[in-house]
Amino acid sequence: FTLLGLESSADDTCAAVVTSEGRILSNVVVKQNQELAIYGGIHPYAAIQRHQQNMPGAIRQALDDAGLDMSSIDGIAYTRGPGIGGCLSVCSTAAKTLGATLNKPIFGVHHMQAHALTPLIPTLYAAHRTFTSAADAEQPQTPPQFPFLALLISGGHTLLLLARSPDEFTTLATTPDISIGNAFDHVARYLGLAPGERGYGAALEAFAAGAPASFTHGVDADVHDADEPDADAAVPDFAVPLRGQLAFSYGGPRSRVEIFVRERGGVERVPEATRRALARAFQAAAVRQLEEKTVLALRHCEGLGVRVQDVVVSGGVASNSYLRQRLRAGLNEAFPGTALNLVYPPPHLCTDNAVMVAWAGMHRFAAGDFDTYDASIRPKWRIDEYTGKALARLH
Ligand code: ATP
Ligand code: FE
Numbered sequence: 001f002t003l004l005g006l007e008s009s010a011d012d013t014c015a016a017v018v019t020s021e022g023r024i025l026s027n028v029v030v031k032q033n034q035e036l037a038i039y040g041g042i043h044p045y046a047a048i049q050r051h052q053q054n055m056p057g058a059i060r061q062a063l064d065d066a067g068l069d070m071s072s073i074d075g076i077a078y079t080r081g082p083g084i085g086g087c088l089s090v091c092s093t094a095a096k097t098l099g100a101t102l103n104k105p106i107f108g109v110h111h112m113q114a115h116a117l118t119p120l121i122p123t124l125y126a127a128h129r130t131f132t133s134a135a136d137a138e139q140p141q142t143p144p145q146f147p148f149l150a151l152l153i154s155g156g157h158t159l160l161l162l163a164r165s166p167d168e169f170t171t172l173a174t175t176p177d178i179s180i181g182n183a184f185d186h187v188a189r190y191l192g193l194a195p196g197e198r199g200y201g202a203a204l205e206a207f208a209a210g211a212p213a214s215f216t217h218g219v220d221a222d223v224h225d226a227d228e229p230d231a232d233a234a235v236p237d238f239a240v241p242l243r244g245q246l247a248f249s250y251g252g253p254r255s256r257v258e259i260f261v262r263e264r265g266g267v268e269r270v271p272e273a274t275r276r277a278l279a280r281a282f283q284a285a286a287v288r289q290l291e292e293k294t295v296l297a298l299r300h301c302e303g304l305g306v307r308v309q310d311v312v313v314s315g316g317v318a319s320n321s322y323l324r325q326r327l328r329a330g331l332n333e334a335f336p337g338t339a340l341n342l343v344y345p346p347p348h349l350c351t352d353n354a355v356m357v358a359w360a361g362m363h364r365f366a367a368g369d370f371d372t373y374d375a376s377i378r379p380k381w382r383i384d385e386y387t388g389k390a391l392a393r394l395h
Pocket of ligand 1: 153181201
């Protein structure tokens with residue numbers, strides 16, 4: 001069977017058609033103009049307007065690309081939460097209206113569940129391989145098995161979850177602070193980077209890796225380069241916050257960059273070599289924190305007698321290739337001799353998309369677990385509450 005997936009929880013308007021075998025028949029992502037992002041976040045009113053403009057066309061395109069009509073689609077999955085209320089209303093109303101009109105079942109899925117289940121799409125593996133990007137060559141051959149650990153790192157979340165089944169998740173670590181993706185976005189802005197097509201996070205990664213960068217107005221490419229011969233020594237040291245605790249914090253590292261730039265009299269006064277050193281140091285520290293907390297979470301599961309052999313890393317920040325290399329090396333160092341299966345979706349399925357939403361609805365279709373057409377959106381929705389079942393707490 002075939003599901004239409006709809007996603008509009010943040011700033012991308014997405015529609016996709018996926019089969020029960022995991023074949024991706026279409027994947028439409030309409031990115032919003034990066035200029036809509038103010039203060040490193042999303043302007044809710046502008047985002048809602050864009051979703052309203054773009055959703056009907058995205059659905060039409062997804063059906064056309066799949067070569068299907070709505071009548072041959074078996075059901076509609078949409079993001080019910082968490083996210084910006086007005087944004088969620090767009091995909092929710094579209095899904096419910098299509099469902100009620102055409103008498104099709106609907107599935108309101110949890111956005112982070114969808115990020116976590118993406119690597120279970122069978123066509124991402126071996127003989128089914130449909131992706132040919134360079135990063136795809138790093139994809140492992142085997143999909144993750146429950147129970148697995150999910151490290152979800154995105155624009156709104158920094159989470160370590162124990163996934164016991166497609167809809168049973170326990171939060172092992174989260175943050176009271178800003179998310180890792182948000183910290184990447186802010187730091188890129190403090191460094192004067194222009195977001196480009198792939199956004200601030202990807203711009204920061206490329207800048208740290210030495211790629212030529214474009215800057216926002218007023219920031220030169222090579223201010224006083226000779227003034228700072230040892231740029232790496234000039235930038236602050238980033239310690240891992242909350243050492244030994246199952247919790248994340250990215251507000252501190254972000255502020256350290258902000259303060260450094262301010263003390264230098266603004267980004268236009270900081271030599272480019274120093275800006276790059278700062279980007280590298282921030283990114284390395286951000287990833288070191290992920291590494292350390294992931295190791296802690298795996299030890300925590302071990303202590304509880306839960307055998308975890310697979311680690312899923314998903315969400316927009318998981319498309320960062322420095323992180324992919326570092327995390328592999330870090331886990332090998334921490335658990336020598338054990339073959340942990342570290343699994344990432346291909347980069348274009350790490351950032352928001354509706355393929356993951358359709359896929360998350362798939363097991364519910366099989367189980368006949370439909371939502372009613374009056375289901376309300378859930379802007380705030382803890383993933384532990386997803387099933388409504390009383391799950392055994394782990395800590
Ligand atoms: P959430 O999933 O928490 O609701 P979201 O859906 O807005 O948030 P995603 O689309 O999953 O977030 O991820 C977007 C985030 O990923 C942004 O903060 C962006 O800067 C970050 N990001 C994308 N690519 C990279 C990269 N290469 N390196 C670092 N960060 C990145
Ligand atoms: Fe997301």
